[in-house]
Amino acid sequence: MIKPIIAANWKMNKTVSESLDFVRRLKQLVIGMNDRQVVIAPSFTALHPVGAALKGSSIGLAAQNLSENKDGAYTGEVSARMLAxxxxxxxxxxxxxxxxxxxxxxxxxxxxxxxxxxxxxxxIVCIGETSDERETGQTFDVLARQIKEGLQQIEPSDIRRVVIAYEPVWAIGSGKTATSEQAGEAHGFIRKLMEERYGAKSARLLPVLYGGSVNPGNIRNLMAQKDINGALVGGAGLDVDTLYKIISF
Known part of the structure; x- marks a missing residue:
């Protein structure tokens, strides 16, 4: 059984003080909700103070990006070591x-x-097709290529540490969302690809999230799909009460 993950990506929103006000309230709301994992992805400037505010809670802290380089002369970049x-x-x-x-x-x-x-x-590795790719029947080809090339050097022993997020690009920030059946079909395809690559057991334990205009009105139908294990939430994750409704699906 995979513990559902609800991850809120704040993108380029919220100051440090706004971020702290949000997580202090959210911490109180999710007390005792141990059957799901909540993750917050604030801006780089808020990471350290938000991380300190989340100490002792079950809420995870995510960065929205990182450098592919370990360190060095890369102006404006943030390394994995710094984020950790x-x-x-x-x-x-x-x-x-x-x-x-x-x-x-x-x-x-x-x-x-x-x-x-x-x-x-x-x-949390994001994959997904554009509107043109979907309309021309390329969805599965795009997903297969992104998975094959993106996870090419990931050893079977490390795949258990990976989360996949399927985000149909045409649905992000558009107010549109894939139907629960469309999302479920894509997630089933992703699960099958991972099974072929890493074996049935690893694929069965791999969390696959849905991202694309997730909101309180569609989260239950999405989560009813057997291969959907959570959500990567965008705009709806900027309001604490709205996010709590999604978390409480």
Missing amino acids: DAGCTHVIIGHSERRILFGESNDIVRAKIGMAIEFDMQP
């Missing part, structure tokens, strides 16, 4: 906004996954 030192337990890798806006390739995603694992953080 700030208290991060998770890191989002390969989000569609990083792939599209910043040109991150599957090779870069692969290197970043390796860095996260090396520094004992759980990578």
Whole structure:
């Protein structure tokens, strides 16, 4: 049985003080909810203070990105070692906004996954197709390529530390969402790919999250799909009461 994961990606939102107000309230709301994992991904500037505020709680702390390089002359970059030192337990890798806006390739995603694992953080690896790719019947080809190339160097012994997040790019921030059946079909395909690559047991234990305009109104139907193990939440995760409704599915 996979413990459901609800991860809130705040993107470029919230100051440090706003972030702290949010997590202090959320900590109280989720007390006793031990049957699911909650993860918050604030901005880089808020990571350390939010991590300190979350001490003693069950809420995980995620970075929204990291460098594929260990250290060195990379102005503006943040390394895995720095993130681990700030208290991060998770890191989002390969989000569609990083792939599209910043040109991150599957090779870069692969290197970043390796860095996260090396520094004992759980990578939340994002994959998904664009609207054009879906309309031309390429969804499964795109997912297979992103998984094959992104996880190419991940050993079977390390795959248990990975989380996959399926995010249909056409649904992110659009108010659109895949139907629960569409999402379930994609998740089933991902599970089958992982089984072929890493074996049935590893695939069965691998969390696969859905991301794409998740909200309190669709979370239950999504979570009713057998291969969906949680959600990567965007805009709906910026309000503590709304996020709590999603967590409480």
